[in-house]
Amino acid sequence: MKRKVWCATLGCDKNLVDSEALLGRFARRGVQPVQDPEDADIWVLNTCGFIDAARADSADTVGQLAAAKEGRTLVVCGCWSQEHGDTIRERWPQVDVVAGVGQFDRVVAACVGEDAAPAGPVPGLLAFPLAGKATAPIVADPLEAHYVGMLDRPLLTPPHVAFVKIGEGCNFGCTFCRIPLIRGKQRSRPVAEIAEEVRRLVERGVSEVQLVSQNTSDYGRDTGEKLLDLVRALDGVAGLRRQRLLYIYAGLVTVDDLKRLLDLPTVAPYLDIPVQHASPRILRAMRRPGGDRTSPAFFGELRRHRPDLVLRSTALLGFPGEEEEDVALLADFLAEVRFDHLGTYRYSAEAGTPSAALPDPVPTEVALDREALIADLQAEISQERQAARLGGRFEVVIDRLEDADDPDGGLPDLLEAVLEGRWLDGAERETLRGVWAGGGRVAVGRSHHYGYDLDGVVVLPAGGLEPGRWVTAEFTGASPYDTWARPLDGAGKKGT
Numbered sequence: 001m002k003r004k005v006w007c008a009t010l011g012c013d014k015n016l017v018d019s020e021a022l023l024g025r026f027a028r029r030g031v032q033p034v035q036d037p038e039d040a041d042i043w044v045l046n047t048c049g050f051i052d053a054a055r056a057d058s059a060d061t062v063g064q065l066a067a068a069k070e071g072r073t074l075v076v077c078g079c080w081s082q083e084h085g086d087t088i089r090e091r092w093p094q095v096d097v098v099a100g101v102g103q104f105d106r107v108v109a110a111c112v113g114e115d116a117a118p119a120g121p122v123p124g125l126l127a128f129p130l131a132g133k134a135t136a137p138i139v140a141d142p143l144e145a146h147y148v149g150m151l152d153r154p155l156l157t158p159p160h161v162a163f164v165k166i167g168e169g170c171n172f173g174c175t176f177c178r179i180p181l182i183r184g185k186q187r188s189r190p191v192a193e194i195a196e197e198v199r200r201l202v203e204r205g206v207s208e209v210q211l212v213s214q215n216t217s218d219y220g221r222d223t224g225e226k227l228l229d230l231v232r233a234l235d236g237v238a239g240l241r242r243q244r245l246l247y248i249y250a251g252l253v254t255v256d257d258l259k260r261l262l263d264l265p266t267v268a269p270y271l272d273i274p275v276q277h278a279s280p281r282i283l284r285a286m287r288r289p290g291g292d293r294t295s296p297a298f299f300g301e302l303r304r305h306r307p308d309l310v311l312r313s314t315a316l317l318g319f320p321g322e323e324e325e326d327v328a329l330l331a332d333f334l335a336e337v338r339f340d341h342l343g344t345y346r347y348s349a350e351a352g353t354p355s356a357a358l359p360d361p362v363p364t365e366v367a368l369d370r371e372a373l374i375a376d377l378q379a380e381i382s383q384e385r386q387a388a389r390l391g392g393r394f395e396v397v398i399d400r401l402e403d404a405d406d407p408d409g410g411l412p413d414l415l416e417a418v419l420e421g422r423w424l425d426g427a428e429r430e431t432l433r434g435v436w437a438g439g440g441r442v443a444v445g446r447s448h449h450y451g452y453d454l455d456g457v458v459v460l461p462a463g464g465l466e467p468g469r470w471v472t473a474e475f476t477g478a479s480p481y482d483t484w485a486r487p488l489d490g491a492g493k494k495g496t
Helices: 013-028 052-068 079-091 104-111 179-183 191-203 227-235 255-262 280-286 296-305 324-337 364-387 411-419 426-437
Strands: 004-009 042-047 073-078 161-165 208-212 242-245 267-272 310-317 341-346 393-403 441-446 458-461 470-478 483-487
Touching (some): 013 042, 013 104, 013 161, 208 227, 255 267, 255 296, 296 310, 310 364, 341 364, 411 426, 411 458, 426 470
Parallel strands (some): 004 042, 042 073, 161 208, 242 267, 267 310, 310 341
Antiparallel strands (some): 441 458, 470 483
């Protein structure tokens, strides 16, 4: 009987690409990837270890899988197990294979009963022993192993959209971040290799790619190539409709650089630029970029160049030494820049990072209050940005179809929030009420305003639509996060 593997991914989109690469290795060894865990005899959990909450989530999930595995092979890999493999082995003896980051061939070899361990240690590479079925020490570099085998990987996204990892690791050294400790220094993939990957993805039906790395604006610093070289090369891939840039550090790129990128036809007018804070004092303590390249004027010049530009960012609250006046500076900054999307999270003191030794920790309840304050402010800004688009016509790619009243997908809460938001007219609002009340189907997609699995969505009546189609739609209702749209005549043709 053919063996089957199921993979669950925790954490970021970079981790999702790692899971796809691992499943691709399994597939080449005759092990079939499946979507239903009940169908699989191999379970893989790709963990996240970025902050305390992520590690707790990883631990909870390992416990659930260990209790339910029965006769299956259980693999735990990824960022958390990169650093805490011994803990996993001791706490959950039911786990058969423990591996770190990027050890795809080693994991597959252990699961299919082969010994892939080298004869001895390799100087300069990270040794990480594999538990269970392979007991010899594993020697693998987590920074290099990722890039092999990306071309034919199965996608864990809808078949028309893919995350493309352009580099691994980070040189930036933010004082609160463990990424360089887990994944090492910046390693950029060659332009030609990434372009070939995207060409092959497009041949398989992908029309949108989202470029990801720990620090996209640092791409090529180690190889001599430039981000503009890469994006131009992808712009020339026939059949690619949209590329989206994530994880841009404003302090490492100029306005002119970003203008040149945004002028390319396939580049979505959408930039993900994590600022983390706006207080100069806190930014210095974080070792984050500040000054002119993260000022409201910087973002204002970008919007003047591209009035349709969507800006996404993140804010970190509760950093050691943060005072109320620092939060007020952040609030003023957000009110002036007016990001379309903003994620907030609380500071977590991470072992081995410089900020963990800083004095004046912010009490948890205070950090929670500050996070809620910023989130409420951003909700108002986002609602106003959304309302300004009502009546506009935009290209939307359909990601999936769902029943409007299905609680498992979260659509009822989403649709209720949209109904309570801003509307172009009452007739369209009643259309949504009718679809929802009648248990009808809706199409869930995205315009350029929304990154896949990052922001909100566009919801439309499902008639005649299917995943992968690009349609022109008029925005008629919006919450701070999601939009209801009306497909226009002639919309819904595949590839148009």
